[in-house]
Amino acid sequence: MSRKISESTVRRLSLYLRSLETLEGxxxxxxxxxxxxxxGATTAAQVRKDLSLFGSFGKRGLGYTVSELAGSLREILGLxxxxxxxxxxxxxxxxxxxxxxxxxxxxxxIVTIVDADPEKVGTRWGDVVIRPDxxxxxxxxxxxxxxxxxxxxxxxxxxxxxxxxxxxVLGLLNFAPVHLRLPxxxxxxxxxxxxxxxxxxxxxxxxxxxxxx
Amino acid sequence: MSRKISESTVRRLSLYLRSLETLEGxxxxxxxxxxxxxxGATTAAQVRKDLSLFGSFGKRGLGYTVSELAGSLREILGLxxxxxxxxxxxxxxxxxxxxxxxxxxxxxxIVTIVDADPEKVGTRWGDVVIRPDxxxxxxxxxxxxxxxxxxxxxxxxxxxxxxxxxxxVLGLLNFAPVHLRLPxxxxxxxxxxxxxxxxxxxxxxxxxxxxxx
DNA sequence: TTGTGTGAATCCCTTCACAGCG
DNA sequence: CGCTGTGAAGGGATTCACACAA
Numbered sequence: 001m002s003r004k005i006s007e008s009t010v011r012r013l014s015l016y017l018r019s020l021e022t023l024e025g026x027x028x029x030x031x032x033x034x035x036x037x038x039x040g041a042t043t044a045a046q047v048r049k050d051l052s053l054f055g056s057f058g059k060r061g062l063g064y065t066v067s068e069l070a071g072s073l074r075e076i077l078g079l080x081x082x083x084x085x086x087x088x089x090x091x092x093x094x095x096x097x098x099x100x101x102x103x104x105x106x107x108x109x110i111v112t113i114v115d116a117d118p119e120k121v122g123t124r125w126g127d128v129v130i131r132p133d134x135x136x137x138x139x140x141x142x143x144x145x146x147x148x149x150x151x152x153x154x155x156x157x158x159x160x161x162x163x164x165x166x167x168x169v170l171g172l173l174n175f176a177p178v179h180l181r182l183p184x185x186x187x188x189x190x191x192x193x194x195x196x197x198x199x200x201x202x203x204x205x206x207x208x209x210x211x212x213x
Numbered sequence: 214m215s216r217k218i219s220e221s222t223v224r225r226l227s228l229y230l231r232s233l234e235t236l237e238g239x240x241x242x243x244x245x246x247x248x249x250x251x252x253g254a255t256t257a258a259q260v261r262k263d264l265s266l267f268g269s270f271g272k273r274g275l276g277y278t279v280s281e282l283a284g285s286l287r288e289i290l291g292l293x294x295x296x297x298x299x300x301x302x303x304x305x306x307x308x309x310x311x312x313x314x315x316x317x318x319x320x321x322x323i324v325t326i327v328d329a330d331p332e333k334v335g336t337r338w339g340d341v342v343i344r345p346d347x348x349x350x351x352x353x354x355x356x357x358x359x360x361x362x363x364x365x366x367x368x369x370x371x372x373x374x375x376x377x378x379x380x381x382v383l384g385l386l387n388f389a390p391v392h393l394r395l396p397x398x399x400x401x402x403x404x405x406x407x408x409x410x411x412x413x414x415x416x417x418x419x420x421x422x423x424x425x426x
Numbered sequence: 427t428t429g430t431g432t433g434a435a436t437c438c439c440t441t442c443a444c445a446g447c448g
Numbered sequence: 449c450g451c452t453g454t455g456a457a458g459g460g461a462t463t464c465a466c467a468c469a470a
Contacts (some may be wrong), residue, residue, distance in 0.1 A: 005419075006439070007412070014411040015392065032451065041392055044451090045441055052453055060447045061450045077411050078418025092312055096305030097406070102390065108410055147413060171417045173409060177315065179228065179254055187416040189409045193310070196386060196402045197321055198227040198290050199220070200360060203400040204384045205291025206218075219461070245429065257429090258463055265431055273469040274428045 009050050013073055015040045016047065020070040032063040083108050084144055086169070088160060089151035090115040090130055093175050097149060098125055112143040116152070136160070137167040147171035154178045222263050226286055228253040229260065233283040245276040296321050297357055299382070301373060302364035303328040303343055306388050310362060311338055325356040329365070349373070350380040360384035367391045 019039040023031055033047040040047070051057055051069075054076050058064045074080050085108050087094045097103060098110055113125055116133040123130050131139050140148070148164045150157060150172055157176035164172065165186055172188045174180055177195075182188055232252040236244055246260040253260070264270055264282075267289050271277045287293050298321050300307045310316060311323060326338055329346040336343050344352050353361070361377045363370060363385055370389035377385065378399055385401045387393055390408075395401055 005415075008439080010412045010415050011408050013415075014405075014408045017411075018390065018392075018407070034451085039392060043441070045443095046439095048451090048453060049440075056453070058452050060452045062448070063451065076415070078414040079411065081418075083414060083417075092305060092309030096309055099305055100406070102407060103410075106407065106410070107414075146417065147410075170420070171413050173413060177231065179231070179252060185420075187413055187420065189413050191404065191406065191409055192227075193313070193404065194231070194315060194319065195224055195227045196404055197316075197319070197360075198230070198292065199223045200384050200386060200400055200402050201291040201296060201320075202218075202223050202226075202289070204296075204359065205294075207383070207398075207400065221461080247429080256463070258465095259461095261429090261431060262462075269431070271430050273430045275470070276429065 003053065005053060009053065010077075012040060012042060012046070012050050013077060016050070017070060017073045017077065017079075020066055020073065023066045024070065028066050030063045031066050031069070033058070036064075079107050081107060083171075084111045084146045085109060086112040086114065086140055086143065086145040086148045086164075087151065088114050088136065088148050088164065089153075089175075090117075090120050090125070091151055093151040094149065095125070097151075108147070112139045112145055114139055116156075136163055140164065140167040140169055145169050147173065149173045149175070151175045216266065218266060222266065223290075225253060225255060225259070225263055226290060229263070230283060230286040230290065230292075233279055233286065236279045237283065241279050243276045244279050244282070246271070249277075292320050294320065296384075297324045297359045298322060299325040299327065299353055299356065299358040299361045299377075300364065301327050301349065301361050301377065302366075302388075303330075303333050303338070304364055306364040307362065308338070310364075321360070325352045325358060327352055329369075349376055353377065353380040353382055358382050360386065362386045362388070364388045 016036055019036055020031070033044040036047045037044045055072070057069050057072050087098065087110055090113050094113070110128060113128050113130045114133060114136050115121060115130050118132070120130050121132045146169070148169045148171070150161060150164070152160050154176045157174065157178050158180055161172060161174070161180045161182060165182055170186050172182070172186060174188060174190045177192050180188060229249055232249055233244070235252070246257040249260045250257045268285070270282050270285055300311065300323055303326050307326070323341060326341050326343045327346060327349050328334060328343050331345070333343050334345045359382070361382045361384070363374055363377070365373050367389045370387065370391050371393055374385060374387070374393045374395060378395055383399050385395070385399060387401060387403050390405055393401060
């Protein structure tokens with residue numbers, strides 16, 4: 001049952017869902033793999049292959065029913081539930097996430113915020129009170145956190161991550177620009193802006209080189 | 214000369230550079246592919262293969278000289294120059310980037326900020342004055358911008374991106390959770406937090422399923 | 427002896443092509 | 449007839465394994 005699903009497939013599923021949400025807004029009832037491919041920057045065959053890993057969702061000759069496929073994708077992606085999220089580090093990135101309305105709408109609810117800065121501790125974001133770093137483990141357990149968003153300075157990241165894992169949280173979204181070494185059972189995703197910028201720099205540098213030559 | 218370099222290779226090069234910077238801080242003089250692999254969550258063979266695409270940087274039996282390899286990687290990644298960056302959208306994400314010191318240190322200098330909010334226009338971030346949306350094209354050209362960071366709301370993103378490209382900027386880092394359709398000559402990188410979170414959700418949902426089964 | 431650089435082998439992902447259902 | 453679902457083919461990327469240089 002539990003086939004191995006590649007990272008890239010999952011990313012595409014997420015993009016398909018985004019397209020389907022747009023299509024719902026536009027009032028479309030059905031959609032073809034062709035159309036989904038166009039909107040997701042991939043190919044029709046890829047769309048069908050990705051979906052076929054999880055079942056048969058379409059009607060031959062017709063395409064996919066937008067609302068049904070969206071529902072199936074939400075279920076596949078585990079979005080048919082509320083994920084309880086902790087913000088570890090209440091800096092700019094944390095606040096950007098906190099204010100992002102799409103966050104809650106997609107089932108991610110911020111239930112705990114922790115920060116090391118005494119100035120911030122005790123202040124409220126919405127109805128969540130910021131707690132001090134030393135209460136991290138307690139806060140994670142009390143709030144039954146599923147996912148921790150790690151937005152602390154690079155040098156502190158490894159240590160804080162280990163404490164989070166030790167407190168029983170198995171999902172981490174890491175914004176610190178360092179490679180975390182954690183047990184295999186932990187699900188870790190990195191958002192590394194420096195890597196993206198450097199990839200951009202590489203591509204642009206090559207481009208101008210080629211342009212000159 | 215201009216071989217095709219895969220996206221994943223470039224991402225790894227960026228991570229190697231990060232490891233090398235750490236090693237420099239720790240005072241290491243040489244490093245093996247083995248050690249770089251450990252720090253970058255990959256294999257020694259992969260490290261050597263990646264580097265071999267660009268030349269021979271190591272000494273057999275010894276490894277790589279940390280400072281030399283770091284220098285070579287910076288050159289390969291196009292980091293041996295200053296990239297002039299525009300912030301389009303001065304919201305939370307923009308301010309997070311602006312305050313991130315690693316940004317400038319790695320050669321990305323924010324030279325222009327544009328926002329549609331009249332309240333923000335005219336205020337200063339550092340020594341950059343925020344300019345109104347209608348002056349976008351002018352600002353990009355005057356400041357000779359290489360890279361635009363697009364941090365505007367999803368619905369506005371496509372239109373603003375097209376204006377940026379029309380103004381001659383060929384590098385875009387997009388934070389809006391939409392798929393932008395732009396000419397092929399544009400280098401576009403997406404940072405999509407929703408995709409990362411959903412990938413996390415997927416992995417966690419599967420994990421608990423498997424755990425129960 | 428150690429650890430790089432690299433062809434060869436392997437593995438995995440994407441694309442092709444078409445049978446088959448609506 | 450149109451479009452999905454899928455085995456087979458193809459193409460890339462990763463890993464293996466070892467010749468060779470220091």
